[in-house]
Amino acid sequence: MKLAVLKVGGASAAGAADAVRGLQHVCVVHGAGPQISAEMQRRGLPVEFVGGRRVTTATGLEVVRESFAAVNAELCAAIPGAVGLMGDEIGLPATQVPELGLVGDPLPSAPQAVLDVLAVGCVPVVAPLAAGPLNVNADEMAAALAVGLGADRISFLTDVPGLLYGRGRDPAEAARGRDRRAARSPHGDRRDGGDRVSTVATQAVLPTYARQDxxxxxxxxxxxxxxxxxxxxxxVGGIAVIGLGHGHPAPLSAAQEQLQKLWHASNLYWTEPMQALSVSVSSRFGGARSFFCNSGAEAIEAAIKWARKTTGRPGIVALEGSFHGRTLGALSITGQPAKRAAFEPLIPAVSFARLNDVDSLVVDETTAAIVIEPIQGEGGVHPATPEFLAAARELADEHGALLIFDEVQTGVGRTGSFFAFEQLGVKPDAVTLAKSLANGLPIGCLVVSDDAPQGLEPGDHASTFGGNPVVCAAACAVVDAIxxxxxxxxxxxxxxxxxxxxxxxxxxxxxxxxxxxxxxxxxxxxxxxxxxxxxxxxxxxxxxxxxxxxxxxxxxxxxxxxxxxx
Ligand SMILES: Cc1ncc(COP(=O)(O)O)c(C=O)c1O
CATH class of the missing domain: 3.90.1150.10 (Aspartate Aminotransferase, domain 1)
Incomplete structure (x- = not known):
């Protein structure tokens, strides 16, 4: 018997009758994706897909069943000789995918009920529930049935690309292993249009980012x-964060080992990874002490406080086009008016010079610090010239101000040396680090040179999570790997x-x-x-x-x- 399995999807019910007419022995499998999503939304239930498969709760499964029943009835009405079958009622086997809820990965099978319908020359029309009951992706169910029934052809009649659409007409190929989704043609997913993220899945997040789908x-x-x-x-590497690549074994095992030992202790006590990291960073800098926090912006906040406390002056000279972070202090020294405008007034006594324009650097006895990115990253990747940095060093020394390099983006090997300043011939009094220091775990760090004035005392600054042992263990491994x-x-x-x-x-x-x-x-x-x-x-x-x-x-x-x- 030459058997075809026909997967009917989208709004193709009407065409199914024509398609079936041309085939001698055919088993139809259908989904009900659009109907299920619409009904879930109407009832205020979350619509979520992982790997193209619908996350299904017990309540969601009721909607799935009702929608399948409706589509099944519609197809049966359209296809001559059709016999509707709910997959769970005829015992279609599947293994549960617990992380998706009541969802199944179907196993190849040749259910007696399907064979019986075929034997009398009728058309089984199967809704993709599996025994459990479990919700099964209709493409995958069609493929599993095609393999189990020994079909010599699988066809997709659909107006929306599905999980297996485009995988060819060979059932074995369509059903091949769990990697079939990975092998699927890119951007060809159903309903969500490739990698698109559903509106429902995003609406609980404040819209501060223009995220890609x-x-x-x-x-x-x-x-x-x-x-x-x-x-x-x-x-992108997490925007200059994943320096060692995703899942690098050194920080991974360091963090895993530390997770087994101690997650957090607070800065009321010492922890070994934090001490070790401070020593590592110091030796890279050539003698320095660190304050650890959780992000670049926090490192900048610490730098501003250190400079003000140390000098007893309020002023910061920063650069037009610079970027130092989104907290109010860091934003105050960020030279991008569009990012600042809605949040004025920001901290006072900040002025902006132009990058690589020595004449625009105005430093005086009110200046606590000059803050410069060796390469402006967010601002368009504009390098500071060695001459400009040397002039900033000279002006800072002349007026008793501090020179701070924001190496949040340029540090930890990004420019081809551990610190970018190593290639520029100018040593700052302090450096901020963050981004790739722990290869993706959150960390920030203010590094103050042993040669610079020391103004911070106990009680001046703090961070609950700063110096977290797990993150610092990972960061030690990162520093060693540079x-x-x-x-x-x-x-x-x-x-x-x-x-x-x-x-x-x-x-x-x-x-x-x-x-x-x-x-x-x-x-x-x-x-x-x-x-x-x-x-x-x-x-x-x-x-x-x-x-x-x-x-x-x-x-x-x-x-x-x-x-x-x-
Ligand atoms: C140079 C520089 N400083 C500070 C920051 C802020 O870092 P975070 O986003 O970790 O607060 C960034 C972020 O891109 C940066 O590039």
């Missing part, structure tokens, strides 16, 4: 995977990118390219081709990949960017 569920090295199983080459070999890779990959794009700005693997159209368009086009990049301004693309990125991976990046930019 992509949920990232795992990462390894320079690659991340979406909830829909699509893989992306990650040239080896000469890794830094050589940073330079080599930079050279490789520069050879392809001579107009690149920046240093090491903090690079930017000006483009001839809105940068968001480039970001989207790259993402559609499986490569993640981010922006640094309206018409600037920023590349901050993991420092471990390989020559081959950079070749993929170059090819994609070339294609998109042409």
């Amino acid at each position: 992509l949920t990232i569920v795992r990462g390894s090295g320079c690659w991340v995977e979406s909830a829909y199983g699509n893989r992306f080459l990650d040239l 080896t000469d070999e890794l830094l050589a890779n940073v330079h080599a990959r930079e050279a490789q990118l520069r050879a392809a794009f001579p107009t690149l700005r920046g240093r090491g693997l903090l690079l930017a390219l000006d483009v001839d159209r809105p940068a968001g368009e480039i970001v989207n086009a790259c993402r559609e081709r499986g490569v993640l990049v981010c922006t640094a301004g309206e018409r600037t693309i920023r590349l901050t990949p993991p420092l471990v990125i390989t020559e081959e991976e950079i070749e993929i990046a170059i090819a994609t960017l070339r294609e998109v930019l042409q």
Whole structure:
């Protein structure tokens, strides 16, 4: 018997009768995705998909069953000789996927009820519930039945791409293993249109970010995977955070070991990882003491307080176009009016000079500190020149002010040396670090040179989570991993990118390219081709990949960017 399995999806019920008419032996499987989502929304139930499969609660399952029954009845009315079958009632087998609730991964089967209907020349129309009952994705159910029944063909009649649509007509191929979702053609998911995140899944989050429609569920090295199983080459690296690549074994095992021992103790006590990290950072700096916190902005807050307390002066000289964070203090010294405007008044006594314009640096006896990013990252990847930094050093010394480099983005190997200042011939009094210091665990750090004046005393500043032992254990492993070999890779990959794009700005693997159209368009086009990049301004693309990125991976990046930019 030549048997075809026909998966009917979307609004294709009417076409199902025609399709079935042309086939001798056919088993129809259908879903009810749009109907289920609509009814869930009407009842105020969450609509959530993971890997293209619907998360299903007990209440959700009632909606699923009712919707399946309605679609099943509609199809049976349209298809001559159809016999409606609810999968759980005929004992379709599946293994539960507990993380998705009442959802099943179907097993190949040849249910007697289906065989009986086929034997009398009728058309089984199967709703994809499995014994349990469990909700099963209809594409997967169709594939499992096709394999179990020994069908020689599986067809998809649908106006929406599904989990297996486009996988060919071979049942075994369609049903192959659990990696079938990963192997599915990119961006071809049902209902949510590829990697799109449903409105319901996002509406409980305050809208402070213009997020892309992509949920990232795992990462390894320079690659991340979406909830829909699509893989992306990650040239963003959490915006210069994942220096060692996703899931790097050294910080991973350090953090895991520490998790077994102690998660938190408070800064009322010492912890070993925090002490060890302070020593590591000090030796990289050449003699310094650290204050640990949880983010770049907090490190900047600590720096401002240190400078004010140490000098007894209020003033900060910062730069136009700079970015130091979103807390009120950090925002106050951020030279981007658009980010500040809604939050005025900010802290007083802040003035802004122009990057690389020595004449605009006005420092006097009210100045506590000059704060400079060695390369303005968020502001468009604009490097400070050694001459400008030397002039800032000189002015600070002349007027008794402090020189602080914000290395939140440039630090920890990003530009090809542990600190960016090492390549610039100017040593600051203090440095802020964050981002990649713990390869993705939250950390910030104010590093004050042993040669600088020390103004902070017990009670001046604090952070409950600052110096957290798990994070510091990971950070120690990160610092140890910033080896000469890794830094050589940073330079080599930079050279490789520069050879392809001579107009690149920046240093090491903090690079930017000006483009001839809105940068968001480039970001989207790259993402559609499986490569993640981010922006640094309206018409600037920023590349901050993991420092471990390989020559081959950079070749993929170059090819994609070339294609998109042409
Ligand atoms: C140079 C610089 N400073 C400070 C910050 C703020 O860091 P966070 O977002 O961790 O508060 C950033 C963030 O991008 C930064 O690039």
